[in-house]
Structures are given as C-alpha cells and as structure tokens.
Amino acid sequence: MDERRRGWIQFASLLIQNADFRGFFTGTIHRGATKQVCVPGLNCYSCPGAVGACPIGSLQTFLASRPVKLPYYVLGLLLFFGVLLGRAVCGFLCPFGYIQELLHRIPFPRRKLGNFRGDRTLRCLKYLVLAGVFVAPLLLDWTPAFCKYLCPAGTLEGGVPLVALNLGGLELRLGALYFWKLGVLAAVLAACLWIFRPFCKYLCPLGAIYGLMNRVSLCRLHLDSDRCLGCGRCARACPMQVDPLQSPDSPECIRCGRCARSCPAEALRVGFPQREKQKMSQ
Amino acid sequence: MKLRSAALLAASLGLIVLGVLLGQNGEVLQKATHVCLECIGIG
Numbered sequence: 001m002d003e004r005r006r007g008w009i010q011f012a013s014l015l016i017q018n019a020d021f022r023g024f025f026t027g028t029i030h031r032g033a034t035k036q037v038c039v040p041g042l043n044c045y046s047c048p049g050a051v052g053a054c055p056i057g058s059l060q061t062f063l064a065s066r067p068v069k070l071p072y073y074v075l076g077l078l079l080f081f082g083v084l085l086g087r088a089v090c091g092f093l094c095p096f097g098y099i100q101e102l103l104h105r106i107p108f109p110r111r112k113l114g115n116f117r118g119d120r121t122l123r124c125l126k127y128l129v130l131a132g133v134f135v136a137p138l139l140l141d142w143t144p145a146f147c148k149y150l151c152p153a154g155t156l157e158g159g160v161p162l163v164a165l166n167l168g169g170l171e172l173r174l175g176a177l178y179f180w181k182l183g184v185l186a187a188v189l190a191a192c193l194w195i196f197r198p199f200c201k202y203l204c205p206l207g208a209i210y211g212l213m214n215r216v217s218l219c220r221l222h223l224d225s226d227r228c229l230g231c232g233r234c235a236r237a238c239p240m241q242v243d244p245l246q247s248p249d250s251p252e253c254i255r256c257g258r259c260a261r262s263c264p265a266e267a268l269r270v271g272f273p274q275r276e277k278q279k280m281s282q
Numbered sequence: 283m284k285l286r287s288a289a290l291l292a293a294s295l296g297l298i299v300l301g302v303l304l305g306q307n308g309e310v311l312q313k314a315t316h317v318c319l320e321c322i323g324i325g
Contacts, residue, residue, distance in 0.1 A: 029317055036311035045314035046321045053314035057321060061313045062306070073301020073310065079294035083287055148320035159322035173324050181323035216287050 001257055001270070006091070010098040013041070016051075017095055018157070023048025027165035038074055040081040041094030042206050044151070046158030048165075056133060056151070056206055060144035064137035078209055086217025087210045088270075090200055091254035096153040097200050103192035113194045115241050122202045123252065130205040148177070152185040152199060160185075196239040200254070211251030218272050219255060221248040227267035237262035244268055 017039050020030040030051050039052035055078055062071035081089055090097050113119075129146065136145035147154055159181060163174065191198040200207045214220070221244055228245065235243040237258045242250045244259045260268040301307065 029315070031315040033311065035314040036307040038310065044318075044321050046318045050314075053310050054321075057318060058310045058313065061309065069306070069309075071301070071306065072297045072304065073306035076294045076297025076299075076301055079290060079297060083290045083294060144320050147318065148323075151321065154318070154321035155323055158318070159324070162317065162322055175324075178323040216284075216290055218287055 002261065003256075003258070006256060009092050010095075010101070013093045014095040014098055017041070017043045018047055018049030019051050020049045023050075024161060024165075027162060038077045039093075040085070040089045042096045042151075042153045042204065043094075044154040044157040046154060046162070048158075048161050050157070054153075057144070057147050057154075059133060060137065060147055063134060064142045064144045066142055068138070078206075079213075082210050082213030083217055085210075085219045086214040086255065087207065087251070087253060088217070088219045088255035089210050090197075090204075090207050091256040094200075094206075096156070097197055097254075099156070100188075100192045100197045100199060103189060104196050106193060108193045119201075119241070125202050126204055126208040126211075129203050130208040133205045146205060149180070150184060150203065152181070152188045155181040155185040156189075197254075201240065201252070207254075208251075214251055214253060215249045219270070220273075221253060221255065221259070222269045222271070223248050224267045224269075227265045228263075229265050229267070231264065233262045233264065234259035234268055 020032075023029055027048065029046055029048055032051065034051045035045060035053050037052050038055040038058050039050075040055070042056065043050055043052065043054055045053045045057055055074055058074045059071050059078075062069045062074065085093075129150065133146045137143060159178065163178075188199045188203075195201070210217075223244060230245070232245075234245065238244065238253075239256065239258060240250075240252045240254055242253045242259075244253070247253075255270050257270040260266075260270055
C-alpha cells in the first residue's frame, strides 16, 4: 500500500470518528448510542464531532470509579483491536497520530531527529504512563490522571474547540489546569516538527498496549528471508527507527509499510496471513 | 490464524460480552455523552 493511500485511510478515519460536524458549530457534543463503542485510536469523546468513546478515557472512567470496577468491556475491545491489528491501529486509524504525521510533513529548516541520544530510554516512558493509567486513580483521589494532566488529544479535540466556541461559559472556568494542558499540547505539536510522532513514541498508553500486542496481532510484517538482500534500506526508511530484519514484531512498529515499499527485492509485506501468502507467491 | 491469536480473539469477545451483560457499555455511553471536564482541562 502506498503512502498516499495510507494517508487517505487516516483522513477517512479522522472524519468517520468525528462525523457529527454539527457539534463544531453548536459547541455541543454528540449524544447518540454509537458512543457506547470505543474507537480503536486516541480520539477524545469530548471532541464536538466524536461519535465514539475514547478507549483510554473509558478505561479511566472505570478505574476512577468507587468502588473500582474491572473494565471488562473496554479491555475486551482493546484486546480485540490489538489482536486484530496491533499497532496498525496507530499507523492507519488513530486521528491524533495522523495529526502528528501531518505536522511532521511541514518543511522545517532543521534536521529531522530520528535516533538521538536518550531516544530509546524515552520510549520506555509510555509504559510508565500506561502503568499510571491503572495506578494513578488509586493514588490521586480517584482522578483520571492521564486524561486530566497529560492527554493532548483531549485539549486539541475537546478543550480548544469547546472553549473557542465560547458556549456554556467554559471560558469563565479556565484555570491553571487548562493552561498546563495547553502547554503539554504545544510541546507535543512543536516536537512533531523535529520528531516523527513524538507522542506515539514516548507517551501514548494506547500505543504501549497495541505495541505489546504486535507479537500476536493478525496484521503483521512478513519477511521473506530468501528474497532479502540485506541492504538495510528498510531500516533506514522506517520513521519509527525499527530494523524490520532484526525485530519485525517490534512494539515500536506501526505497520505503516514504508519498509516494504523501500525494499528493492519486495521481501517485506504488511498484512494479514492469508492475503500475505497469496501476495508472496505471486 | 495462529492458535494463540484465535484464543486471544475469543477471549476478547468473551470480555466484551461479559462487559455488555454487566451494563458497562451503558456506563461508557453515559460518560461519553457528557463533556469530560478533566479531558478538556477544566475539571
């Protein structure tokens, strides 16, 4: 699949997950029954157009409730998306990931950063954030800490539009928390100019969950070692700095397929097992 | 399809059904249809 087609899928996913456009004019959020289903990617349910629920927000709702309820429904959906697609959700379906990619495409008069000192260590942060999603509500007086203090998607998709529409007197209640979250958002968006998907790489708990499922997901990167020339173009093409020959199931791989497109011998393919076998035999 | 993936897929469907039986989809709906003040940085 070429990069343009992937871009169209990401764009369509952004539109479908935020299909209630009226909300952007009226300053209200969608209240239909579709919101009982979690979308696979990070998309705030307080976005005026959102027609589904954010999986991390929903998870936090259960974990921050008293008494704590085990979120079977949300965990089931996350497991379902993860086993089916793994981090292909990040590469194809996540609206916030798409926004970061668009920003990274802006020509900027500075060198884009790939592997830099501390990059590998910083990538472990998302697992700490994931642990925080589960633990923080218990430690911080039942507060959904990720949504409240860290999530830039909520600020961008929910906070900024709702405050800008200036309905319901939200602007009167703006305080330190709102400006903290604006700062986090600004930092993430600015980092996108240098780094490919910085939030996905370093902070996203959803990316951490799906990354752990890359090993068992049905959508995967398939390497035909008989065809491989060992030229290393795939590793150089990867925007997530994964070496597909060393670790095709790396938790960092978002299945974007750039490695496969860069391979002169067509030794790499991204896809589901059956389809993959047919393609490889052609 | 690998057996492990199939088992996980079945487990995920089981969890979803269990959650629906416990009414958790309704709780998600209730949360998602109100503006989350924490999410937007006001709560």
